[in-house]
Amino acid sequence: MPRSILTFPGSASVPGLPKLDVSEAEINVANIAGLKHWPGLFDWDVASGSILDRVTDGVIPSYGVSQPGANFVTMVNGKKGYKISALANTLVMPGFDTSGSFTVGCVCGLDLTFGSFTETELNTSVPAPWGVYSDVSPTGLASFVFGTIAIASSVAATWPIKLSADKLTAVVIVFDRGAGKLSIRYNGIEMYSSTVAAIKTVSLHKELMMGGMRTAGTGRAIATRAMSTNAFAAFETALKGEDLVAFESMLLEAAAAA
Numbered sequence: 001m002p003r004s005i006l007t008f009p010g011s012a013s014v015p016g017l018p019k020l021d022v023s024e025a026e027i028n029v030a031n032i033a034g035l036k037h038w039p040g041l042f043d044w045d046v047a048s049g050s051i052l053d054r055v056t057d058g059v060i061p062s063y064g065v066s067q068p069g070a071n072f073v074t075m076v077n078g079k080k081g082y083k084i085s086a087l088a089n090t091l092v093m094p095g096f097d098t099s100g101s102f103t104v105g106c107v108c109g110l111d112l113t114f115g116s117f118t119e120t121e122l123n124t125s126v127p128a129p130w131g132v133y134s135d136v137s138p139t140g141l142a143s144f145v146f147g148t149i150a151i152a153s154s155v156a157a158t159w160p161i162k163l164s165a166d167k168l169t170a171v172v173i174v175f176d177r178g179a180g181k182l183s184i185r186y187n188g189i190e191m192y193s194s195t196v197a198a199i200k201t202v203s204l205h206k207e208l209m210m211g212g213m214r215t216a217g218t219g220r221a222i223a224t225r226a227m228s229t230n231a232f233a234a235f236e237t238a239l240k241g242e243d244l245v246a247f248e249s250m251l252l253e254a255a256a257a258a
Contacts, residue, residue: 023250023253025246025249025250025253026054026250026253028246028249028250029233029246029247029250030054030055032235032239032243032246032247033237033243034103034235034236034237034239035055035233035234035235036093036096036097036234036235036236037053037060037093037096037208037233037234038053038054038055038232038233038234039051039052039053039054039060039082039091039093039210039232039233040052040053040054041081041082041229041230041231041232042072042080042230043069043072043080046068046069049067049068049069050068051068051082051091060091060092060093061091061092062088062089062090062091062092063087063088063089063090063091063092063117063209063212063222064086064087064088064089065088066086066088066089068082068089071083071084071085071089073228075109075168075228075230076109076165076166076167076168077167077168077255077256077257077258078257078258079230079254079258080230081107081228081229081230082228082229082230083226083227083228084111084210084211084212084224084225084226084227084228085226086224087212087222087224089211090117090209090210090211090212090222090224091209091210091211092117092207092208092209093207093208093209093210093234094206094207094208095206095207096206096207096208096234096236097206097236098127098130098175098204098205098206099203099204099206100177100236100237101174101175101176101177101178101236101237101238102175102234102235102236102237102238103172103173103174103175103234103235103237103238103239103244103247104172104173104208104233104234104235105170105171105172105173105185105232105233105234105247105248105251106170106171106210106229106231106232106233106251107168107169107170107171107229107230107231107232107251107254107255108163108168108169108171108227108228108229109163109164109165109167109168109169109227109228110134110138110140110163110164110165111134111138111163111225111226111227111228112132112133112134112142112163112171112225112227113131113132113133113134113211113212113213113223113224113225113227114131114132114208114209114210114211114212114213114232115129115130115131115132115133115145115208115209115212115213115214116129116130116131116204116205116207116208116209116213116214117205117207117209117212117213117214117222118205118207118214119214119218119219119220120205120214120216120217121216121217121218122216123145123147123148123150123216124147124148125216126203127147127203127204127205127206128146128147128148128202128203128204128205128216129145129147129204129205129213129214129215129216130145130146130147130204130205131144131145131209131213132144132145132171132173132213133213133215133223133225134153134163134225135153136223138163138165139153139162140162140163140164141153141154141156141157141162141163142156142163143156144173144184145215145216146175146182146198146199146202146204147198147202147203147204148198148202149182149194149196149198149199149202151184151192151194155192156191156192159186159191159192160189160191161186161187161189161191167255168254168255169186169187169255170185170186170187170188170231170248170251170252170254170255171184171185171186172184172185172186172239172244172247172248172251173185174238174239174240174244175199175238176199176238176240177199177200177238178238179238180195180196180197180199180200181193181194181195181199182194182195182196182199185248187248187252187255188245188248188252208234209222210227210229210232211224211225211227212224212225230254231250231251231254231255233247233250235247
């Protein structure tokens with residue numbers, strides 16, 4: 001059953017009264033069409049022993065046996081976040097439709113990875129792997145792959161913003177099949193874009209893992225990173241205009257210092 005939020009004028013700002021557990025920026029995201037997965041990455045939201053979707057209240061399972069409540073740490077911005085310390089702690093979101101346009105975004109430090117997790121022989125396989133993974137030895141750089149569409153970390157080295165150990169970054173990928181455009185954005189600024197023809201046609205695994213991704217190769221293991229985040233969401237649409245601004249505003253709010 002979907003969750004509901006009731007707000008009243010001034011209820012979140014009256015001195016001496018409890019503040020809402022959600023902000024206006026978060027409420028705006030909850031109303032964006034196409035929102036598919038939004039894990040509640042807060043220690044107060046795991047009373048059932050599971051990570052729950054913030055809108056549908058459905059369980060978002062971990063890849064293995066895990067106690068989600070034990071995986072929260074204080075991040076560099078002073079806020080609590082969920083940490084991927086092992087493969088078992090990654091979160092699995094099957095049924096994420098990549099046949100059309102999609103958007104995935106999160107807050108992260110130096111370590112980052114999300115994407116598909118099914119074993120795939122080649123980047124040319126149908127369907128193919130997709131996702132992002134930061135360098136194993138943290139450098140502030142990340143690689144991105146969508147089947148045969150690949151952006152190496154050497155490309156990310158030329159970007160004006162890098163992933164950082166001392167501050168959090170809002171990372172958003174917009175895969176717009178209709179427009180035939182891939183956009184990679186850091187902190188609300190486009191770092192990279194591509195309009196290669198394959199964006200409209202490439203077949204990608206219809207799944208999403210937070211904290212892990214399996215690149216192409218027979219017998220290849222899922223690659224994880226020690227990623228900590230307090231905001232992660234995925235949409236089955238290419239966000240643009242006011243919706244993209246709203247999503248990135250929420251991520252930047254989550255990334256800001258406590």
